[in-house]
Amino acid sequence: MGSFCYHTFPASSHLLVSDFSQGFKSPKLPYLSKQQERWFSRSQGASKVFAYYGLRAPPYKLDALEPYMSRRTLEKHWGGHHWNYVEGLNKQLEKNEVLYGCTMDELVKVTYNNGNPLPEFNNAAQVWNHDFFWDSMQPGGGDMPKLGVLQQIEKDFGSFTNFREKFVESALTLFGSGWVWLVLKREERRLAVIKTSNAVCPLVWDDIPIISLDMWEHAYYLDYKNDRGKYVNVFMNHLVSWNVATGRMARAEAFVNLGEPKIPIA
Numbered sequence: 001m002g003s004f005c006y007h008t009f010p011a012s013s014h015l016l017v018s019d020f021s022q023g024f025k026s027p028k029l030p031y032l033s034k035q036q037e038r039w040f041s042r043s044q045g046a047s048k049v050f051a052y053y054g055l056r057a058p059p060y061k062l063d064a065l066e067p068y069m070s071r072r073t074l075e076k077h078w079g080g081h082h083w084n085y086v087e088g089l090n091k092q093l094e095k096n097e098v099l100y101g102c103t104m105d106e107l108v109k110v111t112y113n114n115g116n117p118l119p120e121f122n123n124a125a126q127v128w129n130h131d132f133f134w135d136s137m138q139p140g141g142g143d144m145p146k147l148g149v150l151q152q153i154e155k156d157f158g159s160f161t162n163f164r165e166k167f168v169e170s171a172l173t174l175f176g177s178g179w180v181w182l183v184l185k186r187e188e189r190r191l192a193v194i195k196t197s198n199a200v201c202p203l204v205w206d207d208i209p210i211i212s213l214d215m216w217e218h219a220y221y222l223d224y225k226n227d228r229g230k231y232v233n234v235f236m237n238h239l240v241s242w243n244v245a246t247g248r249m250a251r252a253e254a255f256v257n258l259g260e261p262k263i264p265i266a
């Protein structure tokens with residue numbers, strides 16, 4: 001059976017190991033529990049070729065976001081929920097050679113299947129969403145975006161205050177579990193705030209995500225119980241990484257021209 005995501009080299013940093021036929025030593029990853037280390041080890045000596053996606057660590061220590069997001073929350077959320085999505089995805093992919101070799105972006109788009117999701121979609125999208133979410137925060141975050149990002153927000157929302165109100169309102173009116181995003185819309189060439197249900201990720205509509213906020217209960221209940229408003233405001237005031245958003249916007253501008261083209265488009 002062929003694969004439509006085949007790459008000669010591992011296509012993503014998530015692809016930890018692609019061939020266990022020569023034996024496999026468990027990677028020494030920080031923060032892994034004994035159960036998680038056992039999971040990585042259990043395919044040692046397997047003769048079949050698999051592509052395994054790894055649990056990527058947040059770009060800061062698990063207590064680095066305190067007091068706004070506790071170490072306990074990170075341990076449960078990243079080491080538990082996020083881990084389960086990775087484990088569930090890898091189990092599903094063992095049985096699906098067609099999806100071999102996809103990057104995470106490709107996997108999300110392919111398994112969305114134009115709105116008729118394949119069984120792998122929820123786990124794939126949740127792995128992508130959580131990686132993106134951890135990167136959307138930083139110790140000492142919050143405050144205001146700078147220069148280009150701020151100018152674009154002011155252009156597309158009228159003011160930073162308007163954007164902030166829109167983001168908070170979207171989070172608080174999200175029914176059930178899901179995500180709130182600041183995205184760059186390719187066709188409209190503008191920023192927008194959107195919310196998605198469950199695992200759905202804006203990649204499937206070809207939007208370019210800039211910032212995300214996890215609105216699943218597991219993201220906030222340990223620190224804020226049912227006070228979603230406090231959680232969202234703490235995210236905006238102390239956690240969101242506008243530095244990361246600036247980098248993402250710079251990369252996005254390689255694909256979306258936000259100004260007048262210097263070279264006329266044929």
Ligand SMILES: [Fe+2]
Binds near residue numbers: 077081214216218219
């Ligand atoms: Fe989550």
